[in-house]
Amino acid sequence: MSRVGKAPIALPKGVTFTVSSDNVVTVKGPKGELHQAVDSDITVEQEEENLVVKRPSDQKRHKALHGLYRSLINNMVTGVTTGYKLEQELVGVGYRATNTGNTLDLVLGYSHHYVFELPKEIKVSTTAEKGKNPTIILESIDKQLIGQVAAKIRSLRAPEPYKGKGIKFVGEVLRRKAGKSASKK
Numbered sequence: 001m002s003r004v005g006k007a008p009i010a011l012p013k014g015v016t017f018t019v020s021s022d023n024v025v026t027v028k029g030p031k032g033e034l035h036q037a038v039d040s041d042i043t044v045e046q047e048e049e050n051l052v053v054k055r056p057s058d059q060k061r062h063k064a065l066h067g068l069y070r071s072l073i074n075n076m077v078t079g080v081t082t083g084y085k086l087e088q089e090l091v092g093v094g095y096r097a098t099n100t101g102n103t104l105d106l107v108l109g110y111s112h113h114y115v116f117e118l119p120k121e122i123k124v125s126t127t128a129e130k131g132k133n134p135t136i137i138l139e140s141i142d143k144q145l146i147g148q149v150a151a152k153i154r155s156l157r158a159p160e161p162y163k164g165k166g167i168k169f170v171g172e173v174l175r176r177k178a179g180k181s182a183s184k185k
Contacts, residue, residue: 005066008050009074012081017051019044025073029080032141036072039065044073051077072144079141086150089133092157092165097126097134104136108157108167116156122149135170 011017015029023038038044042065043054053070055062078084090097096107104124106114118124121140128134136153140146150169159166161177168174 003067005053005055005063005070007070008047008052009070009077011046011049011051011077015077015081017046025076027073027076027080029077031080031083034076034080034142036069036076038069042066042069044069075143079143083139083141084143084146086138086146087170088136088138088150088153088167089170090136090157090167091133091159095134095157095165096128097136098128099124099126104153106153106156109165114156116153118149119145121145136167 012029015027017028018026019038020026023040025036025038025044027034041056041062043056045052045054051073053066053073055066090106090108092109094107094109098105102118102120102122102124104114104116104118104126106116108114118138121142122145123139125137125139126134127137138146138150154167154169157166159168159172159174161175162179164174164176
C-alpha cells in the first residue's frame, strides 16, 4: 500500500464531501468550495468522520494515482477550512509592489512596470515598511492555484546568487556564491 494513499483524511466539522457520477469530488467548507476530477479507477469513500481513497490493484499506475488523489483531496479539505497564505519579499534597491484590488503593480529594476492581474480566487495585499523589504501576501483556498501564481510572480525577477536581489519567498534560504575577489589570494 502507498504510505500517503492509505492514510485517511479527517473531515472537520462544517465540511461536506460529495462525489458526482462523472467522478468529480466536491468539498464545501466555511471558506468556499473546491472541485477535483478523479481518475475513474480510483474510488473515494466516506467512512464515519474520514475520507478513504482506494485503488483497484497494485499496478504501478494505480499506486501513483492513489497517493496523488489522496494528497489533492487533503489539500482541498485544508483549503476550505483554514486556507493557504504565501508571502514573498522583494530584495533590491528601488523594488516596489503595490496593489489595487486584484491587480499587482511591480517595479523590479527594469525600464517598465509589471502589471499582473491575479485570478479572482486569490486575495493579494502588499506591505512596504521603512527599513524592510516590500512584501506581497497571497491568500487563497486553492493550493495549486496560489502556488502557480506565486511561481509566476517569482519568475519575473528570480533571486540571483551573488547579492540575492530578486523576488523570494519569506524564509527561503538562497545559495550564495562568492564573487571574483574570493578566488584571488
